[in-house]
Amino acid sequence: MGKWRSLVALGATVPVVAFGAACGSDNGGGEGSLNGTLTGAGASFPNPVFQEWAASYQQTQPGVRINYQSIGSGGGIEQFLRQTVDFGSSERFLTDEALQEASDGRGCEAIQFPVIFGSVAMVFNDPALDGLVLTPAVIADIYARDITNYNDQAIQELNPDMDLPDLDIIPVHRSDGSGTTFVFTHFLTTEDEDWASDFGEGTEVQWANGTIGGQGNEGVSGQVEQNNGAIGYVNQAYALELGLPQAAVVNSDGNEIYPTLEATTAASEEAEIPESFQFTIDGIGGEGYPITGTNWIFAYECGYDDNTAEMLKDYWTWVLTDQEADDLALELGYAPMGDGLKDRVLEQVERINSQN
Structure with a gap:
């Protein structure tokens, strides 16, 4: 391999x-x-x-x-x-x-x-942030540029035992038409009303000023590695291969779920798949990781x-x-x-x- x-x-x-x-x-x-x-x-x-x-x-x-x-x-x-x-x-x-x-x-x-x-993992540049807990609303606010620093109170409240850095957040997104972007923005749209009204979902969206783009999962991974304070969304295979720190995302049952294989499998098993095979994986609870594509x-x-x-x-x-x-x-x-x-x-x- x-x-x-x-x-x-x-x-x-x-x-x-x-x-x-x-x-x-x-x-x-x-x-x-x-x-x-x-x-x-x-x-x-x-x-x-x-x-x-x-x-x-x-x-x-x-x-x-x-x-x-x-x-x-x-x-x-x-x-x-x-x-x-x-x-x-x-x-x-x-x-x-x-x-x-x-x-x-x-x-x-x-x-x-x-x-x-597969899971769409939220990945970081800083190894000290591995396991950082994020909610859909906080992720949406980060990409909307309403939360711009890792020591923001909303992040601190989710991670009371972590020593969060005074560090500017650099959100990284896909610059090409991307199914990963669709999975990510669909998740935010179903979970956060403000995101749904301001940005919506799609393979491409109009990103907020202050975010940076990368071509493909490869490009986003590269931008995260190269920029101190970066956060991005990538297929977990890239996160695993590159050893990128990942977030635990709160699912619909309020559980903090790290994107493991078991959590991806649990999410996929909740999918209702029609004869047309046109479906999304929404509202994941239990032990399922919520951003699954x-x-x-x-x-x-x-x-x-x-x-x-x-x-x-x-x-x-x-x-x-x-x-x-x-x-x-x-x-x-x-x-x-x-x-x-x-x-x-x-x-x-x-x-x-x-x-x-």
């Missing part, structure tokens, strides 16, 4: 990841029988596990090459709708309007399905040549059925889906190119 990590360490903001790939399951074209290139683009949120999945997949299908561009969810949706990639990836599902646009452009229905859950994959029912369609179905079937895929996800702090949901998703994978 070194390829994606070296990119993050070098501060790359838009990595283009090309992999030789292989299938380790018996659900696709057979061991070593597939050849060609798959192209995908989108969210940086799953990029760490996408790289590890492809590296593991390469063991039995060395003839397949997967080229995934970590350009952000907004870019992934755009490239998918433009039909410049074989699959798109996003932390925001396709809306009915986007699905109609895809259908009109391709001449058949688009397919979308979730593949992984989903990654979706987008494909089409038609328009692929037979070889490309076979590679797509084989690869995503491997992701959903091979134990190694789950193990890699768990190691990076992602929560794989349960067997029941996987069965539903596999039905969607089988729809790829079914109307050709």
Whole structure:
């Protein structure tokens, strides 16, 4: 597990990841029988596990090459709708309007399905702040620039046993169209009325003056590392790999939850997932971490040549059925889906190119 990590360490903001790939399951074209290139683009949120999945997949299908561009969810949706990639990836599902646009452009229905859950961690530059407790309202006030110092009374009241520094807070956000931003701002919108009215939710929002941007999860992580007093929101895989201090966020039951794998799993299990797979994970209580997101994959029912369609179905079937895929996800702090949901998703994978 070194390829994606070296990119993050070098501060790359838009990595283009090309992999030789292989299938380790018996659900696709057979061991070593597939050849060609798959192209995908989108969210940086799953990029760490996408790289590890492809590296593991390469063991039995060395003839397949997967080229995934970590350009952000907004870019992934755009490239998918433009039909410049074989699959798109996003932390925001396709809306009915986007699905109609895809259908009109391709001449058949688009397919979308979730593949992984993960936490959006609040990370700091200062190791002394690890475990700092924050509420949704305080996070909203930090990004609205109503709270500008770590020794603010609102933060002190939440952390009476911590010696908080007299240090200016530098909020870092995504500068690109981002599903991570959607997950983060959707959380704030559902939890804080002032944020909902002043900023709202989306893959892009109009940020307050005094905040700084970074391209991708990689860029936000880099800005946090480089700026004393910085706070940012990133996929927990980046926080874990870089050893970034993280906040405990108060959930809907008033519990202070650190973004562990167990807390992500607890949150994902509360999700109500309709047949359309258009859902968000809201109002998380219990032991669940409250800022939890989903990654979706987008494909089409038609328009692929037979070889490309076979590679797509084989690869995503491997992701959903091979134990190694789950193990890699768990190691990076992602929560794989349960067997029941996987069965539903596999039905969607089988729809790829079914109307050709």
